[in-house]
Amino acid sequence: MSTGDGGCTATSLIHAGYEPQDPYRPVAVPIYQTAAYEFRDYASARSMFALKEPGFTYTRTGNPTVAVLEQRIAALDGGVAALATATGQAAVAVALLTLVRGGEHIVASSKLYGGTVDLLTDTFDDFGIEVSFADPADVGAWAAAVRPRTRAFLTESIGNPLATLQDLPAIAAVAHGAGVPLVVDNTLATPVLYRPLDHGADVVVYSATKFLGGHGTTLAGAVVDGGRFDFSAYPDKWPQLTKPKRRYGGEVLWERHGHGAYLALARSKYLHDLGPSLAPSSAVQILQGLETLDVRIAQHGQNTREVVRFLTSHPAVAAVHHPSVPDHPQAGLAVRDFPRGAGSVFSFDLAADSGQVGPFIDRLRLFKLVANVGDTRSLVAHPAAMTHCRLSREQRAAAGIGETTIRLSVGVEAAADLVADLAQALEPLAGAAPLTAGTPAAVISAGSEA
Ligand SMILES: Cc1ncc(COP(=O)(O)O)c(C=O)c1O
Structure with missing residues (x-):
């Protein structure tokens, strides 16, 4: 065999x-x-x-x-x-x-x-x-x-x-x-x-x-x-x-x-x-x-679709950098080369001043503030202050990383819980009523890569 x-x-x-x-x-x-x-x-x-x-x-x-x-x-x-x-x-x-x-x-x-x-x-x-x-x-x-x-x-x-x-x-x-x-x-x-x-x-x-x-x-x-x-x-x-x-x-x-x-x-x-x-x-x-890689990747991908859908419709989010977003510059490449999804690590930009980044991250409960990705747990990081802090401002700009860019690694928890966590942490920034999973996409921006 x-x-x-x-x-x-x-x-x-x-x-x-x-x-x-x-x-x-x-x-x-x-x-x-x-x-x-x-x-x-x-x-x-x-x-x-x-x-x-x-x-x-x-x-x-x-x-x-x-x-x-x-x-x-x-x-x-x-x-x-x-x-x-x-x-x-x-x-x-x-x-x-x-x-x-x-x-x-x-x-x-x-x-x-x-x-x-x-x-x-x-x-x-x-x-x-x-x-x-x-x-x-x-x-x-x-x-x-x-x-x-x-x-x-x-x-x-x-x-x-x-x-x-x-x-x-x-x-x-x-x-x-x-x-x-x-x-x-x-x-x-x-x-x-x-x-x-x-x-x-x-x-x-x-x-x-x-x-x-x-x-x-x-x-x-x-x-x-x-x-x-x-x-x-x-x-x-x-x-x-x-x-x-x-x-x-x-x-x-x-x-x-x-x-x-x-x-x-x-x-x-x-x-x-x-x-x-x-x-x-x-x-x-x-x-x-490795034994469960394909099963986990499928669940990471399913959860990412839910989280991306939620973020692209949120007024406190200026841009979602994931190739599944229809007007993302590499949306066509995602369709051509990544039929099973373009991954579960991506970033989004807060529509807020950089002083709001820390309080937003500290409000998150399920997304753990961790310098890692690819865990079963959902993780969050602030690249400008963490993983990419040693890059010059120019290098970060060339990489498309802004001061309010937030990186997520979407885990395999229940998608509704992940969306609810992001919703409560974003709520004070939007000054709006809490949004729920499945809210239809309204504002989609390709962000600084466009
Ligand atoms: C794309 C990529 N390559 C390489 C590395 C380095 O791997 P390690 O942390 O296992 O040394 C990382 C770590 O985050 C990474 O994200």
Whole structure:
């Protein structure tokens, strides 16, 4: 019987990458809580250290429990392999460092999670890696930003916090025309809503802390290699993959691993040297979350539709930044590319002065003020003061984040309770009678992205 390795299905979410083993045949993935592995003999230790024989040597670079998670995520996204990391932040860093070295350049979306912007503009700047930001809605801006030393494009399939979409195949075509891979952070979409490798991406990254784990308990990340980008077509751009390396006994990674070379380098160099490895106990938490991912995403989506409908009709709301809003600039892309919904993390702007943001948030009871998204619980954040506080005013303006922009992560509670919570918190701002779920949309604005 199939273990469900074919795509992102309800079956593969539960079974892909795991077959119970003798003697006990545990139905749940066992936690191999070990730092290291006893070698069969000295010869085996030598050949494993020389990377000539596959196998686990030390949990920093691989663990059987973590490997199940890696194989499952690779199967869900249609990749050739995946690498789990301790956090999503580590996944983004490792995915990019494997492609880009000091003196080289990245073109990145101007609408990214704030922590990724910190990584690109501060830590990567320290490393001598240069970054240009391009509006994801303007494909020409990506082409114009390419330089001779560009080595990667980076975007989010659904941008955090404004739920920004883009024409991914068009951006992938620009990347490939420039001879560089496209890296897509698919955290807010998950493979249930969108599989970037099917739309031209070459590498997918996740903060598995969010929807994949889904219960707000565990930090984790993943890098998925699509295995299609031909690094050997541009050997001078990627000497780390296409030239002999002393570290690998003078071997060329591309010759040894072919289309698996990118992930082999990520694991054997960056996971090994920097050490942001996922703990096996955390891998099991994420595996357990994955089992219900499609069910949860459906409920997150249903609740989001109710909340968006309520907010778009409220007089105290100036704009709702969700692509399901009919006159949103990416409403057409949402219909084309996100038939199961464009996610449950989005923002709206209060029609009030910025001094009202704090009191509004403090009136919320169900929506918890939390620096996280993708939990079963509904969460609220104020990007200008929290996740995106280190961006300059200009960077925030380019990202479409205003002083009264509020981010919601809509959970899986009863939709009527969520709407009632927002209604009571907005009521003093509108000076109006409380609104109820299902109020017909009246005022819809696409907001600052328009
Ligand atoms: C889109 C996106 N990518 C990456 C990250 C970083 O993930 P983590 O917090 O697991 O390090 C986040 C965190 O919020 C995120 O929203």
